[in-house]
Amino acid sequence: QQHIFTPLGMAQTTFLLAEVPTTTLALPHALDENGEMASTGIQPYTRPLAPSDTLFSSVIDMSRLAIASLNHGELDGVRILSAESWQQMWTVQTETWFGDLLDYLAPEYAYGWYWGDVAGQPVVHHPGTELGYQNIFLLAPEENLAVITMGNALAADENFFYAMAIGQEVLKALLGAQPTETAATELPVPRFEPSDCKYPVLADTDAECGYLVVREDRSNPDSPTIRVHVIKYPSTSATPAPDPLIGIPGGPGASGDFYAWLFGFSPAAEAWRAERDVFALETRGAMYSEPAFYCPETEADWSEFVGMSMAEEVAWTAEAYRACHDRLLAGGVNFSAYGFLDIAGDIADLRTALGFEKVNVYGVSYGTTPAMLVMRDSPEWLRSVTLDSIIPPDIAYLEHTLENTTVAINNAIAACAADAICNAAYPNLESVFAAVLTQLRQEPAVVTINDEEGVEHTVTVDDVKFVHFLYDSIFIGDGFTTVPAGIYAAYQGDLQAPAKIWLSYIAGQHGPATAQAGAWAKGMTYAAMCLQDGSVTDLATATAIYDAVDTLPSLRDWGVTHMLGEWLAPCEYWAVTPADPNIATAPVASDVPTLLLGGIFDPEAPPAISVAAAEGFSHSFFYELPAGHGLLLMDCAIDLMTQFLADPTVAPDASCIDAMTPNWVLPE
Known part of the structure; x- marks a missing residue:
């Protein structure tokens, strides 16, 4: 065994x-x-x-x-x-x-x-x-x-x-x-094949698992089949609704224990399952889907990267991704069959294989992109769609990440300044933030820190790593409430938190590249992103856009190094061929009932993107919450979606948003 x-x-x-x-x-x-x-x-x-x-x-x-x-x-x-x-x-x-x-x-x-x-x-x-x-x-x-x-x-x-x-x-x-x-x-395609559940977190639960068998390339009737991993969470109702919810994770290609929990056992999932079955559709080419395009070339002793700058780590990792790409390509991988259009086709095929007349779809982050393509291409079987932290298909996401991150951090600083308690604890936060970046840019701090096993490491924290620390802190849920404390701690010479984030970052980058370890299948991630962003922009264009953003030099350097150097640069060589015409990047218009959720402090998908996307939806409800990326971790967002699923034709009561007050992390 x-x-x-x-x-x-x-x-x-x-x-x-x-x-x-x-x-x-x-x-x-x-x-x-x-x-x-x-x-x-x-x-x-x-x-x-x-x-x-x-x-x-x-x-x-x-x-x-x-x-x-x-x-x-x-x-x-x-x-x-x-x-x-x-x-x-x-x-x-x-x-x-x-x-x-x-x-x-x-x-x-x-x-x-x-x-x-x-x-x-x-x-x-x-x-x-x-x-x-x-x-x-x-x-x-x-x-x-x-x-x-x-x-x-x-x-x-x-x-x-x-x-x-x-x-x-x-x-x-x-x-x-x-x-x-x-x-x-031959067996019919698409079809669903039951299997054992792969995730340890699903052991001893009522979850059921299987594979959606589909054509790798739907444009070719002789294309080989692939298997996309699916988890079913049965409804807790004795009389569940006939239209299940299909959850689409972000990434692209992210999944793992977090999503297994989010779609099955989180407070949001408990609300969903009280009325209907929930299906989590993983991404083709990732996690437990077959094949899955992992990049073991990135695996290394992560302690080797402790003393590196972010630019040095990105450069090392870029060579590993190039080697991964070349190996997969030499093995015959058709990267062009792993884009958002193909993922949207998997959503449609799952409904067909399971025999449902209507379904509800929930997409988060990059899961919203294929969900929107389904809204455009197959609206007839959609009862409702919920888009959480929206990345529309016609937006060159990587061109805007520096601006979005700048706005999110500025929003957090402004929110603290407007709050009497936070402002009293952290006065002049904007100027203090600028001073911290200037100091770390001129003289990076040397920090001694122990990892989870008690091993001591020496980390050099410069301004770029500090920006990455804030980006990581503000990203999810109410993480923005930690930003003022993090800035002031650095101002007072305490950089333990940024050093800890750096250790966590490099451990994730260079740990085991396997589904069991919860790693992203980066071969699939880059295939999807390069078919999308990489097909409408390039490194030179995006760099010029970053140069024009009204932001601090430290944020600009972080954006060019991390967002462009790690995420967009591989598209210069990744072997993908977009559809012609490139319908995957066309704007979406739809009359499907749609709930849009955006976070004021989201560094990736700010509310402005949701507002623009909603212009193409004739039957939509948009709500802006004081939170970061991934709104379904917030009770108010769960309440809004629960109301929406009950009747997608009626605007949810949004009074819970006014009741959301930040619980700032304050000095002891």
Whole structure:
């Protein structure tokens, strides 16, 4: 389980009967007294020695093993055995009488594998049979083909090896002239396939999981399929509404435990689930979707970056992203199939696969972009859409981030100055902020700090890192209430908080690049962003825009280094081809009932963007809250959305906004 099944993503495979859901368990069949095939109703696993006839699996999981086998022990970048060991395992060791049973089973035996010949091609295989069951696992390595046949019946004597014979005939057809009729036997696309839940946070919960199977490239009917991970959170109502809520995470490509909690168990989710089922649709190419484009090239001992400036860290990471891009591209990845239009198509296909007439959609941050594309392209099945922290498709987001961050920080400083208690605690905050940046720009502070494991580090905090600290602080929820205290602490020589944020930042940048670690699949992130922002702007244009922003030099340097250097620069080489015409970046107009939520202190998606987007919506309600990015962490936003979902045609009562007062972090 630890060394083979889990690494290969064989979530439905186990040796333990108790772990198999009874609803998915195949029962054996045999001929009854009337000569009719009937279920025996028993599990006749009679052999005392595992693993013979004690493995529970599915065709899908065994297909993953087959692909890994054809790759000599590797699947999706995960290797379970060296290629050399795999070849040794397939090397013929002896002869066996078993080859006489069927004409395609030659009497040659390797380590656990039989070798034979089908249609003139060498075939490695392993059959299996038990009372009421029969299976065959066939591989034609030279042709890169696999056939897996699994049956749950005991046939009459003349057809005793029916499953093996079927597998043989299918392989013969594949190795010869494949009949066109086989296309009719393909499973429908899109479709939903249940699976085990991947997130540890979902263990022992009522969450249900699966995969949405779709075409990678919808413009090509022969395109391979991909699997997009889906989590279902059943309604707590005995009579749930017929129109579920589909949640779309931001990023693009962000997910992990936070979103698993947000869509399933947060206060917002509790309100949603009280009325309807909730589905969390992860992003194609990210997290537990298959494939997922992670960049292990960024992994390193993060302590190596403690003493670096942000510019030095971004430069090192840029080389890692370039290497990741080149590796994925050489492996045949079609980055152009992982943009927001494709994600919007996944939303539509999920509704189709699950059979719902109408759905509600909630998108946050970069999840609002595909949600808006769905509003434009498929409005007929949308009951309502909630857009939280909006990034419209026609906005070159990265061109505006410096201005947006400047406005957000200035709003926080102005809010403190307008509040008697905050202003008394932190007078002249604007000038103090400018003084801190000037001091750190001229003479960066050397800070000694311990990490979570008690290891001591020395961090140099300059003005750029301090700006990044404020950006991180103000980003989510009511984080703006910490900004005055953070500025004054730095003014008084205490820079522990910015140093701590730097350690957290580099640990996230250079930790394990895996779904299990909650990392972003940056290969997908850049594909989406470069198809969007990278298709309408470039590094030179965005830099010129930043140079024209009325802001402090320290903020400008942070924006050019972090927002452009890390997020936009890779689009100079990322291999994507936008649609022609580029409909993914066209403005959206819609009459779908829409709730828009914007945060006054949001450094990425300020309310002004929401106001502009709402001009194209004939039936929308916009609310501006005193908060940062991601409004559904605030009770008032939850109340507004709950009212809206109850009746999307009526404007919610927004009196809770007036009751929101900042709880400033004050000196002790």
